[in-house]
Amino acid sequence: MKHRFTLEYEIDCPVAIAVAVYLDAEHYVFLHKKYSDTYEVLSHDLPGRKIFIRESWELFGLRIGQTCMTEYIPPATFLNYDIQPYPWWLPSIHHVMKSRTKLVYTEIPERNSTWSMLEMELDIPFWLWPFRRWVQRAIERLKIEKDEQDIDMIRRRAALFGRENNSIYLADHQFILHKEDYARHFGLNSKPLDPGKVPAP
């Protein structure tokens, strides 16, 4: 049984910054260490912009977590799917529930700001169906908390370096995921985004 919901709000920064922060994987296990302190790349298909990852954390001396396929669709769409518990024998809701997320950042031109829309699809067995709202709230809470940490970082950087300054993400020594695609769409020679349209590569 499919339960779908969306989580939408404005992030007060240009899309180029919101996307850069998402692709800036170097902050995942430091700024968000409360949620996961280990990030491992298990396999990848970089031309296909897919990276299969494992995120884990320690609980009562045991390292637990999940594996997940991540996919980037330029300029500003991010997919997560094939989520499995780690280790495999770990009792987890992911054994019985399949989830798939699609996050899309869209420009709000009048404010040079970003509309964040997370579409979530949960494939739930019938006996879990009565608890779908509870699962939804837990997912929403996690997403909002992590976004708040990112927004604090975005605000501080905007105050220090300027609202639209993404130069550090483009610096040749700085690693971010799918950097060629990012530079193509948000780099110095990129064209302004047309909301709702995907620029040609």
Place this chain on the structure above:
Amino acid sequence: MGQNTTDWPPAPPDAYSRPIELRGLRGNAVNVRDVGDGMEVAVVRRGDTLHVWRAVCPHMGGPLGEATLCADGASLQCPWHGYVFDLESGRLRDNPNEQIMSVLRRPSACFRPERTPKYALTLLAYRVVGEQVWVLRRRGAE
């Protein structure tokens, strides 16, 4: 003469306006202080030695007042990206992401992994006057 404890001993002429109380500094920990004029500094006290630097990470501007002092006591780690800086020299000592992301760090037109950035903390000079530390408006140790 009407002098009070905050006016005497006199502040060094090139110091920020607000002194740090030496007694209030926790040892072997990162202390964050507002020294006036919009300057926030982080201070580590190791024995009789102080390390004072601007509380802004030179990499992406992270809040170094929230940095973690590493187990060796001689370096600290930024809370945003985990970059590790040497307390003595201020220089970038380690970027742990080079290891974490090693399989993805491939050279390309936009990314040169061999280019190590020369980030360094803005170490600030200071002067201890009585029980107060005055942070000076220049780099380096006093």
